[in-house]
Amino acid sequence: MNRHRALRRALIEWYDRNRRDLPWRRTRDPYAIWISETMLQQTRVETVIPYYEQFLRRFPTIQALADSDPDELMERWAGLGYYRRARNLRAAAVKIAHEHDGRLPEEVDELRGLPGVGRYTAGAVASIAFDRPAPIVDGNVRRVFSRLFEIREDIGSAPVVARLWEEAAELARGARPGDLNQAVMELGAVVCTPRTPRCQACPVARRCGARAAGDPEALPIKKTRKAPREVVSVAGWVARRGRWLAARRPPVGLLGGLWEMPGGDLEAGETPEEAIGRALRERLGLVVKEVRPLGSVSHQFSHRSLELHVLEAAVAEGRVRRAGYDAHRWLSRRAFGALPLSAIAQKAIGLASDPR
DNA sequence: AAATCGGGGAA
DNA sequence: TTCCCAGATTT
Secondary structure (H helix, E strand, C coil): CHHHHHHHHHHHHHHHHHCCCCHHHCCCCHHHHHHHHHHCCCCCHHHHHHHHHHHHHHCCCHHHHHCCCHHHHHHHHCCCCCCHHHHHHHHHHHHHHHHCCCCCCCCHHHHCCCCCCCHHHHHHHHHHHHCCCCCCCCHHHHHHHHHHCCCCCECCCHHHHHHHHHHHHHHCCCCCHHHHHHHHHHHHHHCCCCCCCCHHHCCCHHHCHHHHHCCHHHCCECCCCCCCEEEEEEEEEEEECCEEEEEECCCCCCCCCCEECCEEECCCCCCHHHHHHHHHHHHHCCCEEEEEEEEEEEEECCCEEEEEEEEEEEECCCCCCCCCCCEEEEECHHHHHCCCECHHHHHHHHHHHCCC
16 A cells, blocks of 8 residues: 555654664574563563563573573563563473474464464564564554554454554565564654654654644553452561571462462451461461561552561471472572562562561 | 553653 | 553463
8 A cells, every 4th residue: 555655664764763772673683582572572671671681691592591490580580570471481492492493483373383472472573583574563553553543442442453453564564574563663662652742753743643633642542441459468587597488489370480488368357467377377387386577568560459468477397388389498588589589579578688 | 352460660 | 640561371
């Protein structure tokens, strides 16, 4: 379509002059690009950069990733969130080593067969690393397109999603599909921003439907999401002979594979003191003799609002019998702090090490 | 179509 | 505070 030809030219011209210098734009290594795209899922560029550089130093090749120790992998990922991504990356690397001769597949359909590679990531790797005319639709593309084409419907509805992928496919049909895709994302990131788009700086403002209508900031339209569930939990600071008890969460589910002070959610009508006694008994077979509150920390997940009470718990001698945790260790504070810990676990340890 | 799965930076 | 980010997967 002619409409897209003019669009492509304006976008590429703008991108060539305005693209940010990002680490993954300095390489042509498909592996590095795949890692960057995975880290960038629902995660800001600025957050990703240090993780990306450290990760590639430690795991420079697909084979290095396939051979990696899962616990060390989680250490490198700790703090980045969505920890399933790290497990999927490793599983995909193993699969690539076995089924693809150790090289990342170049076609969208094959890429999508890798764990953790969905429609977006497959299109990103195929277009950026392999120059395939594959479309991508991410949050930036949704916003830019909804304004450009003035789509005044719920951006998440099936027909609109289909429309967005069609437009993206048409766009990617030109030369330099990887740069075209990145141009739209870049535009969304630095010009066509959510609250106050900088239309004066936009290379396609003349063609923008929402701009013409005068309310680009009103798009895209999306359903209001429900409030996060409120949860109250407890974590136990449990000492034995100068070491503290750390437990590893099961690989699937929330914070899968990360370590923490053992604990659990409060049940109805329970006090934190009662809950820590029950949790340590149920999950580790420990009998709590005495409890002292150390304070509480709060943490916001996108779908959960958590208040975590941290309690020092003296336990009776006796062997740990795990249930609901994957592993446990008795560690010095220093070694505890070196484990792969979630942000909330780090807050809890800060409280335990420096009680108020 | 909705829920799950993190964390943090910007407005 | 609220929003939302170079999404994937399960229910």
